[in-house]
Amino acid sequence: MDELTEVADAVADPVRREILVMLRHAPLTAGQVAGRFSISRPAVSRHLRVLRESGLVQDEQVGRHRRYSLVRSRLGGLVAWLTQFDERHPDWAARLAALDTEVHRTRRDRSRAQPTDTAHHSREDTA
Numbered sequence: 001m002d003e004l005t006e007v008a009d010a011v012a013d014p015v016r017r018e019i020l021v022m023l024r025h026a027p028l029t030a031g032q033v034a035g036r037f038s039i040s041r042p043a044v045s046r047h048l049r050v051l052r053e054s055g056l057v058q059d060e061q062v063g064r065h066r067r068y069s070l071v072r073s074r075l076g077g078l079v080a081w082l083t084q085f086d087e088r089h090p091d092w093a094a095r096l097a098a099l100d101t102e103v104h105r106t107r108r109d110r111s112r113a114q115p116t117d118t119a120h121h122s123r124e125d126t127a
Contacts, residue, residue, distance in 0.1 A: 019068075
């Protein structure tokens, strides 16, 4: 399974999406996550396992508790794929390439114009 499919499958469930939202600001223990849902703790543990196996969260043993934190970088591929459908977010790579071309064209035009101006001024100075 490719990374995009794995991540998309993991975020397809509304409980897992809510867990990701909960973890976006700070790591939480499994108990803290479970305490915010009306579903059983074993069900929350299964959701956390799916998120961990997809690489969207990582866990760390802290004393007797397991603390989960969001791995934001795993969302990048899905975000990039979804962004192509959002007209409010233009293709920045293409726009930056066009800007780069325009900057080079302007520099080229200026460098071509400068020697003529310099030669013109030097003739006036000697006259």
